[in-house]
Amino acid sequence: MIELDTMDRAILRALVADATQSASALGRKLGLSQPATWRRIRRLEEAGVITGRRLELDAEKLGFGVTVFLGVKLATKGRVSLEDFERAISAIPEVQTVEHILGVFDYRLRVVARDITDFERILRRRIMMLPGVGDVEANVLLSEERRPGPIG
């Protein structure tokens, strides 16, 4: 575990708000030189606090107008079942996120489809064919808001 001081947190907060700004622009805001800012960012990356920079795409503009969250219960839950399921699901490109969870369901999947017809095809021919799938619950995404979340 790494120690984060006030300046590190300020940098993280600023970059979460706008990941495109340069180290020099950020340094000016925080009263720090460009190399000092850059070195702190790199240290945060090396420490694994910053895990990456991700491109955000508009799924609708790409022709995927439907996003569905699926809760999945496995019928049988041995170690092999989990591995089989995870291996099989990696072959479905429409699955954007696989979350292994504990609670009412075993997995949560974020699935995109061109439209509802396309989604039915994915659900019936792909999701339902996954090994060990038991109960499935679906929720259609209407809108989504991402918040910065707590830093320190």
Add this chain to the structure above:
Amino acid sequence: MIELDTMDRAILRALVADATQSASALGRKLGLSQPATWRRIRRLEEAGVITGRRLELDAEKLGFGVTVFLGVKLATKGRVSLEDFERAISAIPEVQTVEHILGVFDYRLRVVARDITDFERILRRRIMMLPGVGDVEANVLLSEERRPGPIG
């Protein structure tokens, strides 16, 4: 809706895989000049296909070891209820994502907490106090995998 050709899709695929690479490096891979690559990227941004670049943080390294997905049903679902709920939830910093959904639940929330004790506090004093909250379902995140998702 914008028309995307094969090159646009190749650019998007490459940038989704690695959002840090420069336009020139990307152009070399795709057999395109650097300015041509850069103009295409900017065009994709202006068209709203690329909506932004987001910093990915490791919540655990920030001291938030627990992530929970909450499904929320509202007790009353008029227009005012939705607005009240969304306004109230924006005051809870531990809520990272608010998804308005259609199906078994009305909202899905991604919530981070320092530990289970901290989560209980957030659940009882914050989430359960939200206006109009009915049924709540919880799933604890064990692990998560993000996949590139389909482009074309």
Add this chain to the structure above:
DNA sequence: ATTGAAATGTAGGGGAT
């Protein structure tokens, strides 16, 4: 007071936009 570690600043080259 002195030393050593850590972080900062200035300056400059190389590359990208």
Add this chain to the structure above:
DNA sequence: ATCCCCTACATTTCAAT
């Protein structure tokens, strides 16, 4: 042409001795 990333090197700060 401008801006940014990145390294090198000298300087400062601060804690511990």
